[in-house]
Amino acid sequence: MPEAILQIRNLKTYFYTYAGVVRALEGIDLDVYQGETLGLVGETGCGKSVTSLSIMRLVADPPGKIVDGQVIYKGEDLLKKSEAEMQQIRGNKITMVFQDPMTFLNPVLTIGDQVSEVIAIHENLALDVVRSKIDECENAIKQLDPKSPDRERLMNRVKELEALKDKPPKYSRREMKKAAIRRTIEVLKLVQMPSPEKVIKQYPHELSGGMRQRAIIAMALSCSPDLLIADEPTTSLDVTIQAQILALLSELKKKIGSSILIITHDMGIVAEICDRVSVMYAGNVIETAETKALFKNPLHPYTQGLLKAIPKLHRDVEELEIIPGSVPNLIYPPSGCRFHPRCPFRMDICDKEFPPFIEIEPGHSVACYLYKEKK
């Protein structure tokens, strides 16, 4: 098993509202391994987005508060970091793609401004300036007549610049901005944005939904992050664009070597691109498995219900099975296993205490009393 890049342990995020304390996350455990795509699925309001915001420490405070737990990124607990340290990590090491590309981009800034801003915040552009100057000189040398006296001088200049690489001087804002724009165009090419040179001068309202989502992904990937959190990245796109964006994400994951935590309620997306899946219900992770194992052999009654509710192409069914009842109110959650009021296999113990996470087979764990004796 590769190394875990992000480990979430017993994370609890509560929202203190007028009506009472909303226990949005009640001690979740989650591992994201190096270079994998982990899917986080569950119905609306089960705490998927709160999980992602908690990792980034972006939960609105007030009313939200991370009350307990650890988010360990490369051996360091993100919850103990200062706001300034978090700003260094956000956008650089851990980035996020949000759900709605329509409102995610700032309407008064051009795409180029917005993507290059991320680069300008996190990257050492002075080095880029030096590099581009060397390129410029070398291009000039190529075009020059070999006997020209300028040639000698340019060669010297290249050597001078090479020496600057270790400790680049402070360049003017203008030159830094140019370097950022060059990088922006590269990143936009990476996300297969059509005609990036034109797009950087356009405003968000001039782009289509798919192009905007590409711009957002470009922003998220511009600093080659270790972890990309994608919060329902394709929900507001139509299916063809959805497929393109998903293909793009898995391709970029390979190129950059990032891990992806993809949050979705669409089992189709999970099957398409995830290596592993964690299923959430009412603020708890209830089952974690490799994608194939989960689809073949769902263990938790909720996961089983979820998969039964998906229409199948190869079977003619009159009516899809549903999970009876509805999502519990998280201010007064059910005692014990939060799924027990809706569970067809309910036992006496279920409403007493939350079931422990049991590893049924390697990589496949479930939180359910049904499997306690079997083990």
Next chain:
Amino acid sequence: MTEMEQVKSHVERKSRNWFDEHAPQIRELKFTLYLLRQSPMVVAGFVLVALFIGMAIFAPWIAPHGPEERFWNLPQQPPSWRFPFGTDTTGGDIYSRIIWGSRLDLTIALTVVASAILVGSVLGAISGFMGRAFDEALMRVTDVFLAFPALILAMAVAAALGRNLTNLTIALMVVWWPTYARLVRGQVLAEKERLYVDAARAVGAGPARIIFRHVLPNSIFPVIVQATLDLGGVILTAAGLSFIGFGAGAGVAEWGLMIADGRSYLFQSPWIACFPGLAILLSSLALNLIGDGLRDVLDPRLRR
């Protein structure tokens, strides 16, 4: 770097001047101007404002006489070829004095509105974004200012500081900034809930960057509209204060003061008060026309 300059001549590179770099912004500006041109009222407003600004800039060349030049032997002359708008009680040429007066009144209006925007929007933006104690404190302060009628408060400040144009300007600044603080705060409160603010946070931007680069530019359109309308408002208020005796000293070519001089002779020599009054009317009307036009054009909901 001189060496690099020489190198550049060898390298094929696109010339990247200021206009190239700001092409998107220029494009938007052109579109805005195009929309503005659709309305005849706005065009009329712009023409009038251009006229007044031209008057202020080129006053020494346009005005036939100096601002304080007197023809002592020709007081209260009706309009004639020599004095197109007549002369006042001390024999000053009203036509010339109106032209010189545009300098004073437009400068006051611009200074007051510009400083009110600067102070008001920075404080308002921080207040709206930070919230909590700072917001509460600042809003109570603006409440105090807004509780007084603008003219009364400005009068009190001007009276306390002493009678001259600088103090009049300061008094108006004190009165005007809370409007902008409130306006911008309201805008920022709405804008900071938008997703792109979360997005900026998620890429590691700090609060200062978020306020001034992301939120403030999105909140500025109503401020532009308000500023245009207020330019007219400040001209009116400044003239009003001058009229009742706070402001320019006797004899200065200032529109409000000129009306005050002519008010006792309204029936014998109506031109003394009427022409400066017309100047005030036209300038603030023109600015209001532009402001109304801008409000329609800059409203993003109506825009596309």
